[in-house]
Amino acid sequence: MHGQSWAVRVGTVFVLLGLGGAALAGPALNNLVIGATQEPDQLNIWEGAADTKENILALLFLGLTYFDVDGNLLPGLATEVPTFANGRLRVYYDAAGNFLRQEVDWTLRDDAYWSDGTPITTADVVFTFEVQNHPLIPVTFRTFSNKIAEIIVHDAKNFTIVYKEPNPFYANPSGRIGLARFYDLAPKHVWEPIFLEAEAQPEKAAEIITAKFLGADPATGRDPAKVVGSGPFKFVEWRKNQYLRVVRRPDFFLKPPGPEENYIQEVIVRFIIHEPTLLAALFAGELDATDDIALSGYDPAVLAAQAGEMFKVEAVPSGFIEMLNFNHFGHERYGEEGCALARDLLLHDVRTRQAIIMAIDREALAEAVFPGAIVTNSFVVRGDVGYNPDLYPWPYDPERAKALLAELGWKDSDGNGILDRITPDGRKVEFRLPHVTTPAPFRIRTQELLMEYLAEVGIKLEPTNLPAAVLFSTEFINRGSICSWPGIIEYAAGGGIGEVPADEISGELWADDPTTPEPLDNVPRRANGFAGSNVGGWVHEEYDRLHFAALNEFDLEKRAAIIREMQVIFNRELPFIPLYERVGIIMYKVGLANYVFAPIARTPFWNAWMWGWVERGAVRVY
């Protein structure tokens, strides 16, 4: 009896604790609380953005154009998207067909205002370009702005961008790709004083720029009034490592159907780095939705079963392809400076790579390590205009793999289960294949499965794990030529969706610009200070030619055809083994309308002005 009353008292205390603080989420307050496992470092628009930052910036900024859910390129701050057809895009060539210049006319909307009420004008455009190219400002990418010859201002709303190099992606707003984007415009009246202060002290550039520019109030949110954007929501506060809060802008020119007050008035993005905690907060009703990154790797079916009637669970294309990149530095083109172990393992020989892909049951592996993932044979994701569906599928066929390896001289001469061969210089080497990747649980599971598959054909996989900060450091991944990773390195690359279809196209992950005098300048080696993005060192002349033809092709269909041709070479040569297309997951309460993932924009944040609760009168458009 005494024990019972004690238990009841404790229970009562907890119930009272609970009643004393209900979560502030959902339709009752007409707000939306979204859970995210990553948090932006700061909100400056000058630095390259990871996906979470892109999501947040999509609440605060809208560019000249944006992609809708169907991949249509629509005008944002601009009145229309420049095209050849409407005369706003012009490309000039000389009589010999050589490129002369490209001109793109833009007009800003009359009703486009910054979130502090200041009109958005061509002065902001020119200022953004000036900062973008200023030597002291640590803007991440200049791939796009470096192509600009000048910006001609006609009046407060009209301007023309003149390019000195062809830029078929002149209107693409995809920030992550970065190739084409004219970055989100910066409000001149906010940033100019900071810019001038940083510019005035060039001798202390690094310190001042970090503290005064990247750490400026518009980027950190310390002074909310300084965070001025062009997007559908206005910044309110950012409690670091906790949440960021924005409110609807009544003066934003894109409107949802029906009365605006029926739609979400406040968005809170809560940063919860630990996925199980985020899930707990979701199921406890503290969150209304998750972003597209938070639950990546979870099994959508399991989540759906847990979610019951309360949440919708959608698997969405992440745009990323998980891959096994090979060390190609055993190739004779690298001579003595190459990686001896990779040479011993014959990784530069296409038959070795073909044998390895056939030794792996990729269907079973994808199912086991990344539920919902789709096995792929391309570097471009499905659904992309440039995706080639007719590639050879490289089915699981260990017998063919063994035959190919035997053809290369591999045999198990000592019966220990590991293949060996005698090298031309008389050494006996065993096929012990190093595999390095990050310690993410799904990658560790991948290593376990790869060990089993490859053991079946006589290859001994030797797995290692390194923190991402080490794996992706220039001291490691860029030094395959000196055997920092002599076998396979596993990571994911963007397979892209849209006009610029892959990290490969914009980042040249295994291509090299054939127009530059040095043929291997994109391959990190001792000779070039380990610079370049082609970390595996695969080189193919025809592939390179096609790669750069695609980059300069204005016609989307023709460009897609070139990229499909590139995939045929890729599929045959296998510079890396594409394992599977990863999927992202979004979860949201069933009453939430228009929270829909746009594959090309790679975010569910592309139309935040249309988010709303059905029970509050929001119209479900998507």
Place this chain on the structure above:
Amino acid sequence: MLSFLVRRLLLVIPTLFLISVVIYALLALKPGDPLDELRFGNPGFTHADYERLVKLYGLDKPWYVRYWYWLGRAVRGDFGPSRRYGLPAAEFIFRQRLPNTLLLSGLALVVAFGVAVPAGVLCALRRHSFVDYTVTTLNFLGISVPVFWLGIMLIYLFSVRLGWLPAGSLGTPGLAAQGLGAYLWDRVRHLILPVVTLSSIQMATWTRFMRSSMLEVIHDEYIRTARAKGLPERTIVLKHALRNAVLPIITLVALAVPGVFSGAVLTETVFNWPGMGRAIYDAILANDFNVAMVALMFISLLILVFNILADVAYALVDPRIRYD
């Protein structure tokens, strides 16, 4: 004593200097730099961009040159900006992270001590009773159950299943606008589960120590004498036995104090608590050198100072120890 103190304090300076050199060198020499994250997160980031930024941030200079720049500023109290957050590193650590850590770890320490002492005394006084066995079982669970697992289980039970307490974080977004009372109450609710989780190991360990210590003391002759003199049991336990039995526990608590400042990575991660532990861990992984430096130097300083304080305390408590 005074000369000892002066000598020890003067030794702190070269010790800190050496520590700073070692930490800076280790951070600088580990693979990776602050730009790697930008480089691999953004396919359009060219090597030319990388080289431009390396030069701009001074990362092209050898580590010892950068160290001297850092030291020159640090002695003036300027620890540089956080590369990730844009804020001054010291502001990030001391204003944003340290208060959260002190609140969580400090409370956990107080709760652990507050529960362990009476529980240990109770077990000792009722040795081999049901209470003793129950507390002992709970102690073994507390010692052996991993903190992160306990945290997740508590969240599952009290947040997901029962809905009584929040799943993590410092507080409910936007609640500050609803008044101070609501805000404070919300903060208390958010503290309960992480404090219980974090205090569990210390609570269990200290209870065991307290029990053993008390068992030793209550069989001493002076306790028997006190009983023989007819003193009430309450006075014997609280005034004579407890005072002596608690001394070893106080030593353990003192040793745990520096840990209060350095945070608890696992508990902070599970409960989304932005404290020092995660700040240091994240800063090292993200190559945010200035943040890592200021945090690690602060902890080093604390350890040195608490070592001196411990030596001083020994001398004050134990008359056999002299430093002259």
